[in-house]
Amino acid sequence: MDKRIKVIVAKLGLDGHDRGAKVIARALKDAGMEVVYTGLRQTPQQIVKTAIQEDADVIGVSILSGAHLELVPQIVEAMRNAGLNDVGLVVGGVIPPEDISKLKSMGVDEVFLPGTGLKEIIAKVSSVAGKKRGIKVEQ
Amino acid sequence: MPERKEVSRLNNELLKKALSGDELAISKVLTNIEYTTSDGLKYLQELTKLSGKAHTIGVTGIPGAGKSTLLSDLIETYVSKGFRVGVIMIDPSSPISMGSFMGNRIRMQDKTLLSNVFIRSTASRGHLGGFSSEALMLMEAMDGLGFDRILVETVGAGQTDTDVMSSVHSVVVLTIPGAGDEIQALKAGIMEIGDIYVVNKADRPEADMVYDAVRFAVESGEMSWRDGWKPLVLKVSALKKVGIGELVDALEIHSEFLKKKGLFETRVNSRRRKMIELILRRKVNEVVTRVLESNSAYISEMLVKGELATLIDSLYSSVKDEL
Numbered sequence: 001m002d003k004r005i006k007v008i009v010a011k012l013g014l015d016g017h018d019r020g021a022k023v024i025a026r027a028l029k030d031a032g033m034e035v036v037y038t039g040l041r042q043t044p045q046q047i048v049k050t051a052i053q054e055d056a057d058v059i060g061v062s063i064l065s066g067a068h069l070e071l072v073p074q075i076v077e078a079m080r081n082a083g084l085n086d087v088g089l090v091v092g093g094v095i096p097p098e099d100i101s102k103l104k105s106m107g108v109d110e111v112f113l114p115g116t117g118l119k120e121i122i123a124k125v126s127s128v129a130g131k132k133r134g135i136k137v138e139q
Numbered sequence: 140m141p142e143r144k145e146v147s148r149l150n151n152e153l154l155k156k157a158l159s160g161d162e163l164a165i166s167k168v169l170t171n172i173e174y175t176t177s178d179g180l181k182y183l184q185e186l187t188k189l190s191g192k193a194h195t196i197g198v199t200g201i202p203g204a205g206k207s208t209l210l211s212d213l214i215e216t217y218v219s220k221g222f223r224v225g226v227i228m229i230d231p232s233s234p235i236s237m238g239s240f241m242g243n244r245i246r247m248q249d250k251t252l253l254s255n256v257f258i259r260s261t262a263s264r265g266h267l268g269g270f271s272s273e274a275l276m277l278m279e280a281m282d283g284l285g286f287d288r289i290l291v292e293t294v295g296a297g298q299t300d301t302d303v304m305s306s307v308h309s310v311v312v313l314t315i316p317g318a319g320d321e322i323q324a325l326k327a328g329i330m331e332i333g334d335i336y337v338v339n340k341a342d343r344p345e346a347d348m349v350y351d352a353v354r355f356a357v358e359s360g361e362m363s364w365r366d367g368w369k370p371l372v373l374k375v376s377a378l379k380k381v382g383i384g385e386l387v388d389a390l391e392i393h394s395e396f397l398k399k400k401g402l403f404e405t406r407v408n409s410r411r412r413k414m415i416e417l418i419l420r421r422k423v424n425e426v427v428t429r430v431l432e433s434n435s436a437y438i439s440e441m442l443v444k445g446e447l448a449t450l451i452d453s454l455y456s457s458v459k460d461e462l
Contacts, residue, residue, distance in 0.1 A: 003174060004237070004262075029238035034262045039245035049251050050244065053258055055166040083163055 005129045008056045010038040010047045012063045013071050021062035024092065027118040028060075028125060044074035048082055057129040058088035058109075068095055069102065076107045088128035092116070154182055157284060162257065165284060169259060172280050173273040175418070183276055186283025191407045193225070193282040194394045197270075197303040199293040199332075200313030205339040206292045207246035208377040209313060209386075214250045214258075216387045217288050225286035226258040227277050229294050232265060239263075243292060257286065263294050265424065270294075270302035272417035275410060278306070304332040304365075305413045308406050309393045311335045311386070314353065316345035330356075333370050335389050341374035341382065350374050366402055368393065423462065430457045 009025040011018050018040055025035045036054050038047065051059050061075065072091055079087060091103060092112035100111045109128045112121055129135045156164035168186075171179030196213075198206050210226060217224045230241040239262035250256055261273045270293060281289050293303050303310055312333030336357070338350045354372045364370065371389045375382035397403040431438070434454060441450040 025240055029233060029240040030236045032236045032238040034232075034239045034260075035241060036244055036260050037240060037242045038248055039242070042248065046248055046251050049162075050248070052162050052166055053251075054260060055170040 003135055005033040005058065005126065005135055006054060006056050007033050007035050007058045007060055007125060007129075008038060008047065008051050008054060009035055009060045009062070010042045010050070011040045012042055012044070012047065012061045012075070013065055013067050014041060015063060015065040015067075016040060017064045018062070020064070020092065021060075024060065024062070024118070024121060027122060031122040031126075033125070044071060044078050047075060048078040048084065051079070051084060051087055052082055056087060057133045057135060058090060058125055060125065061089070061091050063091065063093040063095075066094065068093065069099060072103055072108060073106055079107075086132050088125075088132045090125060090128060092121070151181075151185075153178075154185060157182075160285075165257060166259075168284075169277055169280055172276050173261060175276075183280060186280045187411070188283070189285075190279050190282035191404065193286055193289045194309070194390070195278060195282070195289045195291065195307040195406075195410070196309045196311060196390060197291045197293060197307035198311045198313060199303050200339075201315075204313040204315050205377045206313055207243040209311075209337070209339060209375065209383075210243075210290055210292050211247035211250055212377055212380055212383040213290055213387065214247060214253070214256055216383055218250075218253050218255050220387075222287040223255045223285065224257070225278075225281035225284075225289040226256065226292075227274050227281070227289065228258070228260045228292040229263055229271055229274050230260060231294050232262040234265075237264070257281070264421075266417065266421070270306050270413075270417070272414060272421050275306055275414035275417060279411070279414060301332050302413065302417075306410045308397055308403065309334045309390055311337055311390075313337050313339050314349060315340045316343045316349050332365075334365065334368060334393050335386070336370055336372045337386060338372070338374045339377050342376045342379060346374060366400065368396055426458055426461045430454060430461060 007028055009021055011021050025037045028035050036050065036056065038050055047059060047061065061072070063071065068091065075089065079089065088109045089107065090110040090112065091108050095111060095113060097113065103111050110124045153164050153167060157168040168182050172183050198210055200206055214224050214226060228243040230239055230243060232239045241260040241262065244258065244260060247258065251258065259277060261271065261277060263271050264273065266272065274291060278289055278291060291307060310333050312330065314336065315338070336353050338346055338353065340346060350372060357370050357372055373382060373386055373389060375386055397406065434457065438450065
């Protein structure tokens with residue numbers, strides 16, 4: 001059987017708005033991916049531990065609280081400490097455009113702002129999985 | 140021969156690391172196994188030589204019965220007793236996209252950071268029956284990797300999803316108030332496979348009625364006793380963590396019963412047979428899917444002509460040829 005892309009979709013930090021994360025998780029499922037949804041209020045450590053145990057290809061984090069510059073670096077560091085160098089990291093939510101380059105320089109693979117189409121998100125998540133894990137994806 | 144076995148194990152860094160408890164290595168080994176890569180099959184073979192010690196527990200019941208929440212409570216109790224716990228959760232794959240939305244972890248994310256717990260989600264990937272070859276392989280592997288208790292949550296089960304029975308030592312069937320009258324308790328299928336029946340959401344007023352109905356079914360002998368074990372019936376409130384200690388005690392009693400009767404090993408063997416059966420069914424199923432896809436136009440044509448018998452014959456021989 002062909003390898004399916006496995007994605008963790010998590011809500012990071014103190015932020016109760018999960019509609020967006022659920023919509024994304026469903027869209028990725030409908031695109032044929034296996035999505036592990038962690039639910040609300042996850043710490044960076046919980047998210048990384050989940051990615052380790054699930055052998056995830058990509059971690060997708062949703063954050064609308066404005067704490068992304070505080071919390072995302074903690075995920076990146078925890079991933080590095082755990083040896084998850086080949087796991088993709090994508091971040092979506094209410095993020096000021098000027099923070100995109102900051103996040104990317106920390107090691108985030110893709111940043112999705114409000115209004116990003118589902119097709120684009122699916123394509124970019126697939127390509128991150130392809131780039132980081134060498135999974136072939138037919139689109 | 141044992142010498143060769145030792146060498147092959149020592150030569151494999153990843154398996155060695157997994158056996159020493161490294162979580163990322165465990166995870167990679169499990170992925171190789173669930174996708175039956177050539178390395179994966181070697182790992183599975185090695186780990187099967189070491190497995191057979193864990194008490195394996197399946198939790199089944201209709202969607203929304205509280206399986207994940209109960210699992211979360213069981214994890215907590217087992218860890219506090221000093222056990223190393225492996226958890227496998229099966230969620231359905233979409234028959235349309237083959238993708239899966241696996242949300243069982245939500246109920247137990249607060250257990251993620253405990254050090255003696257390894258939780259793995261797996262999609263059903265077309266398997267019916269509530270269980271999958273992947274879940275059985277993961278279970279065998281976790282057993283070989285030294286987990287003491289392995290908890291498996293089946294896909295939210297209907298009335299005939301009974302594969303769990305031949306896959307684990309102890310089957311916990313979860314039922315809830317409001318899921319039907321006593322006739323449901325007497326029906327064949329999921330209500331005859333439990334070693335332990337748990338009425339969850341016992342804080343609800345109608346819980347006693349369900350409890351009485353299930354107990355009556357057990358006491359009156361309407362419900363089958365597997366291998367001489369009289370099923371236990373318990374009331375639990377998973378959300379409020381009431382009755383969990385009693386459930387764990389009941390599971391220990393069942394495990395002791397199996398060991399005393401020499402059935403513990405028997406069930407390990409029957410789950411291995413089930414694993415082989417499901418792996419083979421998956422392979423055959425893939426052939427059937429391929430034949431159906433490649434004959435799509437022919438099928439339409441023959442259906443229009445009304446040549447049903449010829450169609451089935453010819454598709455069946457294509458399947459046999461491919462096999």
